[in-house]
Amino acid sequence: MGGSPLQTDSFLRFHHAGDVTVKPGRRLGPRRIHDYELVYFPKSTRTLYTSAGVTYALDSPFALITRPGETHDYNFDPAIPTRHLFVHFDFVTDGIRQRYPKLLLEGAAPATVADGSLVPQLMKQLLYSFHHRPARWQSMAEMLLLTVMEEMEGSLEPDSGHLDPRAIPPQIANALQYIDTHANETIEVEQLAKMAGWSHEHFTRTFQRHVGHSPKEWMTKRRIGLAAQLLLQRSDSVKQIARAAGFADEYYFHRLFRRMMGMTATEYRRKYGDPRLREMAPPDDWGRFYPLNHIFILRSADKE
Structure with missing residues (x-):
């Protein structure tokens, strides 16, 4: 799959990504990965996620990040297939990483994805960019991912004002x-x-x-x-x-x-x-514009 080389002013390296649905009862891990992984679960399931010895029930839409070298595992819903969108990446410089002290802290809790969140559409747009590789896709993908992380960091702030779906x-x-x-x-x-x-x-x-x-x-x-x-x-x-x-x-x-x-x-x-709104597809149609259960290998953007 072709792609543009990493721009010299890029601040993220993308490794691979996907939108996959796993069979009921599957277990992934315990494992450690060498990079960061952002994972978004769009629906309530009985999936259990364990990190730093703490287990979380993903019984609402959640987004979470695992960090390099952090031991974690997933016990996916035993009764129904579980869909999740993910992207593996690294930071090029520490400056950007330091913007997310709570989110990137080892063992940080998953971030709830509340009604009105930008995360669902941004994650789908991110996968769309990886699949089609339009002009300046690297820069656009960086902005999309950082916007997701900004929202997740904000949801972890005290008195963020968000209703906790876990309640x-x-x-x-x-x-x-x-x-x-x-x-x-x-x-x-x-x-x-x-x-x-x-x-x-x-x-x-x-x-x-x-x-x-x-x-x-x-x-x-x-x-x-x-x-x-x-x-x-x-x-x-x-x-x-x-x-x-x-x-x-x-x-x-x-x-x-x-x-x-x-x-x-x-x-x-x-x-x-506005006549332009009539040209837009309903949000649920986004999945049609990139293949599901497919891993996007992005190592062309991994060059130093």
């Missing part, structure tokens, strides 16, 4: 993920409660306590959010958008949208619409 029970995290994935479908609270293995009452109380909304309120909020996104990305009529977002009653949709967004759907599209 959310995995049953609620899974319900939130299911709602996001099926926002345009009819979802019953009883259905979510059964998926969690809880009673309807216990699920509703726990959901309200951790999310700040009842399950029905949250589902409505996510469906209106989906409709708002579709209004900007599609040229369909408002009626078609309402149906695509799961609203069978157009008039109910209009009333709800105005109450929650402070304006009508037509006014929202007129105020925030």
Whole structure:
């Protein structure tokens, strides 16, 4: 695979990277690596990660870094395949490394990836750059990786203001993920409660306590959010958008949208619409633009 030589002003060396899904029950390690590895787990799993003698349950989206010579191991989810994105790299100079004292400290805890985080799309863009090698890919990849590390370092700061997903029970995290994935479908609270293995009452109380909304309120909020996104990305009529977002009653949709967004759907599209948004692929389509379960060897960028 071709690529540009390392630029003289580069401050990172990339070795290899990938977006892979491993079979249930696989164990990796204990092992030590000679470089740094950034790993991103996009979904809640029962994977266990151990570093410096401490074991962490990766029961929410997490990003973590292992350091050269640090003993660590993974016990992947025993029941379902586990997807993770990773990149191996080194620092060219100490100046950049010193920007991340908490993140690069041996045994540092995994960083939670909260809602609204930049990490998911930046990691996918990073893999896209490694696969396609556009002009100046090395510089772009460096900026992407450092932006991920900036966010991770910030999440480890005291009083960072981020809600720790580890405080959310995995049953609620899974319900939130299911709602996001099926926002345009009819979802019953009883259905979510059964998926969690809880009673309807216990699920509703726990959901309200951790999310700040009842399950029905949250589902409505996510469906209106989906409709708002579709209004900007599609040229369909408002009626078609309402149906695509799961609203069978157009008039109910209009009333709800105005109450929650402070304006009508037509006014929202007129105020925030941009024709360029219609050319963008949905975020979930990113995986189509580079091969999954493939390792990108980047040693062409490893020359001194």
